[in-house]
Amino acid sequence: MLPKGANLQKIHNGNRTYAITPHLPGGFIKPDVLRKYADIAEKYHGVLKLTSAQRVMITGLKAEDIDKIWEELGMQPAMGFANCVRSIKICPGNIFCKRGKQDSIKLGMELDKLYHKKEMPSRMKFGVAGCANSCSEVHVKDIGVMGSDIGWDIYVGGTAGAHPRLSDLLIEGLEYDEVIRIVDVIVTYYQKNADIERMGQFIDRVGFKKFRADVLAAFYQGVSQTTEPLVPQSAEGKVLVPVAGGLTEGTLVFGDKITEESVISDIIRVYPQTVPVFRSFGMGCLGCPSATGEALEKAAGIHGLDVKEILAGLNKVI
Template sequence: MLPKGANLQKIREGNRTYAITPHLPGGFIKPEVMQKYVEVSKKYGGTMKLTSAQRIMITGLKAENIESIWEELGMQPALGFANCVRSVKICPGNAFCKRGKQDSIKLGLELDKRYIKKEMPSRIKLGVSGCPNSCSESFVKDVGVIGTDAGWDVYVGGSAGSHPRLADKLMESLDYEDTLRIIDIVMRYYQKHADIERIGQFIERIGLEKFKTDVLAEFYGEKSAPIEPKVSQSAAGEKIVPLPGGLTEGNLVFGDQITGDSVISDIIRVYPQTIPVFRSFGMGCLGCPSSAGEPVTQAAEIHGINMPELLAALNKVVPANN
């Protein structure tokens, strides 16, 4: 198991090094907190790294020092677990930037307070940009908000990674309260209906029109049609194509044995009962972009896991082998 709030960074000659990333809402940090970073990094031989999520990572750490480091920092990890709201990226907005149209700091910090670490079907990232320059990369966030002279425009379904997707515009020219309300509806709708898939993948599966119709129906107080339940096997029990819940490069179907070449996203879609198995081996990041094209062999090597043991544990819960 991973040390508290740590990520495995490297395995060299059997030695493992880890990184920790404390939570810094909006990337704002007081001088005395920065000083703690410096003192801890010096004491434990770590290196500080600015991240794309407006945080400061300390990397190059040993497992046995992680608990002491958290105590000395007096801070909390940025992530609770893999599939949650991982970050809310915020630009300076009209509080600090001459081009800012809206107060992105106020909105972004409120979104951080409401959603950070909240459990989701997959990893989720939010971006709040105070003007159309989109310095917070709102167009490639699961939920992105962009300020204009008329208010806030809300976008959904963006992502970067190995399968990039530009977000779709959901609503425009909203005030502060309505922006928070529509985002809350989007998050609840996604939680209720999605599988282990990013919002963009979820939209691709059910269709943008369906997504917008249902979400806007709740926003305007109307009723929407239910989403048809997903089926993993036909009544006759024959093999079927993997459910199209996310973008993938594999071809695993129900009834197949899991091999070293099986792609992780296929495995968890066709055999969702394998999720606790992966997590028990310390592989909690099942919704990350790499899982869409990463075979078990490669993932096991990266995480330093005994591949035969992992395969045996996975196939133990597969119906075809029981």
């Protein structure tokens, strides 16, 4: 069983090491908390690693120490789904930076409060930048917000990783309250219409023209998006269109049993009811291009899991 609030980092000579990554909104941390991180890492022979999501990871930990570490940090374990809002990256903005055009900290903290760990069809990352220098990498975030002299510009569909995609400009010159509202519209539309795919893959599948028209119509009307899903969600008898983004396409179709050779992206598209089973095993591979294109046997090995045990759980629900 995976320790609560921890990720398996490495299996070496049969020994497993884990990491925890407490949430730090905006990457801000008080000096006394930072000292506590250092003391705990030293005490439990861990290593501190600054992450690209503006957090501090404590890695190299033993499973039996995880609960004690969370207790000593005085924090609840950082729990969440694999497919959720993973991070809201925030630049210093006009509060701390001479080039900042807008208050990215205020807006970013509000978005963090509203969306961090909120469940999504796939993983999602936000970026909030106070100017066009885009220090929070707006153009490679699922939802990016960039400050200008006249307000905020909204970008959608960016991603880095194995299959990088630059974001598309959705709308320019919004005020603070309008940003909060349009992000709600974007997220709602994505939740209701996307399959297990990143925002950019979803946009490429339905077309940016339609995505933009639907989102802006809902935004200007001031109502939530309520259209039916744009594609069948793994309907019986359907030959499913491969997920965009270069994932490996397997041969699994509805009615087939899942085997060790079945590709994870196929399994979760043909049998979406298997998603909770993957989660129960602590597999953070849903929506991750480097993992969903793998055969189940390979993914199980990486996670140090018994593939036969996973197979039994998966085939039980189909």
